[in-house]
Amino acid sequence: MPEKVGIVGVPPLAVIARLNREGAEIVDLDEPLSQASLDRSAALVPRVYCAILRTVVLNSMTLSLDRICIDIGPGKCDGALHIARVLADTLPIPVECTENRDTMPFGWPLCQAEMPLMEKFGRISRSVQSAAPHKARRACTPLCAFWGVPPRDFTLLRPFPPQTHVFGWTRCMENKTPADLELERHVDPHLPTVFFSQSFCAKSALAWHLGRQHPRALVIDCDVGPSHSAKAKIEAFLALSGVPLASEASAHAAG
Structure with missing residues (x-):
């Protein structure tokens, strides 16, 4: 019977390829998969701690797994x-x-595609589970940008229009080079950008450093989930930057 393997971060391509050959069921432990309360993770880690890593712990405690593969190199963090x-x-x-120091670029077609941002992040996250090349996609003309890691709660992404380009570590994820600091630092100074x-x-x-240097930036952070204040700040920033919100963009396309 194929193993059920939990992964944390972006393991090296060779590891993912091996799991694919073995037919393993890969589970992304960075995502909120467990139905149990996040407070249960306090049995092993502090409550005041990175919500992603608390989620990793909760998933590991409550899901039925055969083994775990966790990337601890420069492409993840010391916390891992x-x-x-x-x-x-x-x-x-x-x-x-593992320590993912891969340098072979796979590209980032999803990061530049026209697609609802929540769906885009879901596809980018799932792409980590496969060693196959990415499907070619046409890059859209961007209206704004999102820089950073995938948020624990994807509802943070709801206000962004489909024409949002993605930068930061999420782009490194899709490129399968999570330790590529130059790629992670890359931004477009012409685009209104939320640094998360x-x-x-x-x-x-x-995030704070790049945001201070960027001429059109909003820097924001969230813990377990986005607050009403955080969502309001994003919506106001996009509106003041002349960027239609996702709901407005959808209505315009339908009309």
Whole structure:
């Protein structure tokens, strides 16, 4: 019977290719999959901690897995290194640590495609589970940009129009080069850009730094989920930048 393998971050291409050959069912532990309360993770990690890594812990505690593959290299974070030790010391299943230093680019067609942003992020996240080349897509003319990591709660992305280009670590994910700092730092100064990071994430420093340098930026962070204030800030920023919200763009297309 194929194994059910939980992954954290973006494991090296060779590891994903091996899992694909083995027919393993790959589960992304960074995503909120468990129905249990996130507070249950407090048995192993502090409550005041990165919500993504708390989610990893909760999924690992509550899902039926055969093993876990967690990337602890420069393409993820030091937090993942410590979480790997916590899980290895706690769970009865193997925890494999990897360091993804891959440099072969796969491109980022989804990041530049015209597509609802929530769907786009879902597809980018799922692309990590396959070693196959990406499908070619036409790049759209962007109206705005989102820089950062995939948020724990994708509803943060709802206000953005389909013509949103994605930058930051999410682009590195699709390119399968999560440790490519130059690609992660790349932005378009002409596009109104929301710089996002999870609260308590080390990437917050880079988000703030790039946001201060950018002429048309909003820097924002969220913990478990986006607050009404965070959503309102994004909507106001897009509106003041002359960018139609997703609902307006859909209505215009329908009309």
